[in-house]
Amino acid sequence: MDPNPHFRPVALAHASRLINHGPTVLVTSAAGGQRNVMAAAWSMPVEFDPPRIAVVIDKHTWTHALVQAGGGFALCLPGTALVDLCFAVGQVSGRDVDKFARHGLQARPGPVLGMPVIEDGCAAWLECRRIAEPHTEQAYDTCFAEVVAAAADERIFRDGRWHFDEANTALQTIHHLGGGRFVRPGGTLQAGG
Numbered sequence: 353m354d355p356n357p358h359f360r361p362v363a364l365a366h367a368s369r370l371i372n373h374g375p376t377v378l379v380t381s382a383a384g385g386q387r388n389v390m391a392a393a394w395s396m397p398v399e400f401d402p403p404r405i406a407v408v409i410d411k412h413t414w415t416h417a418l419v420q421a422g423g424g425f426a427l428c429l430p431g432t433a434l435v436d437l438c439f440a441v442g443q444v445s446g447r448d449v450d451k452f453a454r455h456g457l458q459a460r461p462g463p464v465l466g467m468p469v470i471e472d473g474c475a476a477w478l479e480c481r482r483i484a485e486p487h488t489e490q491a492y493d494t495c496f497a498e499v500v501a502a503a504a505d506e507r508i509f510r511d512g513r514w515h516f517d518e519a520n521t522a523l524q525t526i527h528h529l530g531g532g533r534f535v536r537p538g539g540t541l542q543a544g545g
């Protein structure tokens with residue numbers, strides 16, 4: 353499929369800003385000709401250079417198996433228009449159903465690893481290479497990864513910054529409060545002046 357014309361590459365030095373404010377993300381994965389998507393509320397930047405992130409991926413998920421096999425994943429940031437989709441893909445396993453087919457999800461291969469990146473309805477994506485940490489991965493569900501490519505819809509993220517306003521509410525990131533209830537950024541405050 354064609355890239356979304358509104359998407360622009362994000363400098364890796366700014367990649368941390370895409371998830372610094374705690375959006376719920378879609379974790380997409382691919383290996384051996386199969387692909388999958390799940391929701392994750394728990395992700396965060398952990399290092400600037402190289403840009404590294406952590407995301408909690410329960411060991412029982414199919415995503416975990418595909419990330420181990422495929423060596424990476426993408427974090428795609430759904431906008432408010434995808435809130436139902438985001439919740440739905442967080443409640444069933446790709447072991448039982450092809451979630452891309454069920455929801456008519458369009459994705460294209462990311463530029464470095466070929467992980468599925470979803471652009472329509474999303475504000476941004478980060479393509480990430482798994483960092484193998486056998487001890488951590490055995491003891492915890494936390495997965496560390498290096499961001500190898502990132503892009504964002506210029507209508508909401510440009511010049512290395514988020515721009516939330518009334519014109520882009522459909523693309524604004526969603527933040528899980530629990531039980532399928534989400535909040536979107538309701539306003540911005542500028543410190544220092």
Ligand SMILES: Cc1cc2nc3c(=O)[nH]c(=O)nc-3n(C[C@H](O)[C@H](O)[C@H](O)COP(=O)(O)O)c2cc1C
Pocket residue numbers: 376388389390391392393394395408409410412413414415416438439440441442443444445446447493528
């Ligand atoms: C809003 C929401 C947030 C979630 N956050 C996480 C998370 O941070 N980590 C996680 O392991 N599972 C999380 N889940 C659960 C997974 O998305 C769920 O287990 C999913 O069905 C796994 O799919 P899979 O087996 O196809 O990989 C969340 C679910 C929802 C609905």
